[in-house]
Amino acid sequence: MSVWDSLVGQKPVIDMLSELAKGDPRHLAQSWLFCGPPGSGRSNMALAFAAALECPRHGCGECDVCRAVMSRNHPDVTVLATDKVTIPIEEVREIVEKSEEIPTVAPWHIILIEDVDRMLERTTNVLLKEIEEPAEHTMWLLCAPSAQDVLPTIRSRTRLVNLAVPQTAEVARFLVERCGTEEKLAQRCARLSEGHIGISRLYAVDDQALADRDELVVGVLGLRRVSQAVLLADTLMSNAKSQASASVNREVERDKAEFLRVNGLKPKDVVPAAIRGAWNAIGKKDDVKRRTTRLTRDVLDRSLNSIASVYRDVAVVQAGAVDSVGLVNLENRRAIYDLATRIDRNGAVKRLESIELARRRLNGNGNAQLDFEALFCSLIVFD
Numbered sequence: 001m002s003v004w005d006s007l008v009g010q011k012p013v014i015d016m017l018s019e020l021a022k023g024d025p026r027h028l029a030q031s032w033l034f035c036g037p038p039g040s041g042r043s044n045m046a047l048a049f050a051a052a053l054e055c056p057r058h059g060c061g062e063c064d065v066c067r068a069v070m071s072r073n074h075p076d077v078t079v080l081a082t083d084k085v086t087i088p089i090e091e092v093r094e095i096v097e098k099s100e101e102i103p104t105v106a107p108w109h110i111i112l113i114e115d116v117d118r119m120l121e122r123t124t125n126v127l128l129k130e131i132e133e134p135a136e137h138t139m140w141l142l143c144a145p146s147a148q149d150v151l152p153t154i155r156s157r158t159r160l161v162n163l164a165v166p167q168t169a170e171v172a173r174f175l176v177e178r179c180g181t182e183e184k185l186a187q188r189c190a191r192l193s194e195g196h197i198g199i200s201r202l203y204a205v206d207d208q209a210l211a212d213r214d215e216l217v218v219g220v221l222g223l224r225r226v227s228q229a230v231l232l233a234d235t236l237m238s239n240a241k242s243q244a245s246a247s248v249n250r251e252v253e254r255d256k257a258e259f260l261r262v263n264g265l266k267p268k269d270v271v272p273a274a275i276r277g278a279w280n281a282i283g284k285k286d287d288v289k290r291r292t293t294r295l296t297r298d299v300l301d302r303s304l305n306s307i308a309s310v311y312r313d314v315a316v317v318q319a320g321a322v323d324s325v326g327l328v329n330l331e332n333r334r335a336i337y338d339l340a341t342r343i344d345r346n347g348a349v350k351r352l353e354s355i356e357l358a359r360r361r362l363n364g365n366g367n368a369q370l371d372f373e374a375l376f377c378s379l380i381v382f383d
């Protein structure tokens with residue numbers, strides 16, 4: 001066991017970081033930029049590095065220090081995560097101030113910022129001086145999808161760590177060994193997730209998510225009329241909402257069970273008055289609503305990846321590259337080959353561009369249903 005175990009397909013990076021964590025701390029860079037596409041595990045990598053730096057055994061994965069860091073509960077490891085579009089400047093100011101403090105129990109005061117790309121330039125400026133000359137015992141671990149997503153001023157002041165997109169075989173092995181997924185299903189989920197660990201795991205455990213994906217891909221491949229496009233947008237929206245709502249309900253049930261366990265109660269016990277406020281707060285209506293809305297966005301964003309994978313496959317067929325790079329949507333092989341003859345290469349490229357446009361509109365908090373109607377209309381191949 002070690003803190004690096006949960007990371008998939010990143011051996012070269014792990015070898016480098018674990019060596020550095022064991023080495024002389026005086027030679028360590030103090031500002032880092034961890035880059036990797038969504039699902040590659042960039043913030044988990046940064047967190048594992050933090051544990052390796054704080055743990056007396058350099059990331060054993062078993063001691064209290066490792067456990068506290070990995071569960072984001074270590075007093076000297078501060079994680080700044082956001083589900084907002086941009087990180088508020090006040091939060092960064094606060095964290096910069098905190099960064100001057102010396103660590104309380106561990107060798108380093110570590111500050112991990114997920115999604116440092118979600119910062120406006122003026123917010124970034126608050127950070128610059130600190131990451132250029134960090135306090136003596138402070139370590140900055142910044143994360144972003146790619147170095148291009150980060151302002152050059154940040155890039156030039158940090159040491160870059162690039163994560164790889166995990167290979168399908170590695171993701172499949174992870175599912176079999178760590179999640180107990182059956183081999184054939186693991187292969188399929190790994191292929192469909194295109195190297196995104198979290199999504200592969202979701203497909204492996206959530207039949208509905210996988211079935212919804214199938215339905216979407218079949219729908220996209222069959223788009224020949226406007227009425228179908230409108231209907232498909234409708235189906236996608238309602239599937240996304242019910243998937244999100246089911247998943248939030250599962251989270252609430254888990255939180256309730258955990259609350260009871262921590263307080264030594266059984267499911268049928270009456271919750272004592274002193275903790276009833278906290279109990280009632282779990283699964284509160286507006287909280288559930290907020291989480292469901294956010295998760296629906298995630299499902300829709302993932303749908304865009306699935307849709308893009310169809311045209312990626314079409315382009316692969318058109319380029320005669322199936323033998324070398326393979327298809328994502330193997331189950332829809334025949335329809336993909338058929339589509340590859342009905343549109344030309346330019347047609348595939350234009351559709352991929354429409355998908356990126358839809359992604360930008362969706363991120364700009366547009367009307368999702370209308371965005372998808374427009375997208376599906378632009379994907380139609382008329383007979």
Ligand SMILES: [Zn+2]
Binds near residue numbers: 058059064065
């Ligand atoms: Zn440890």
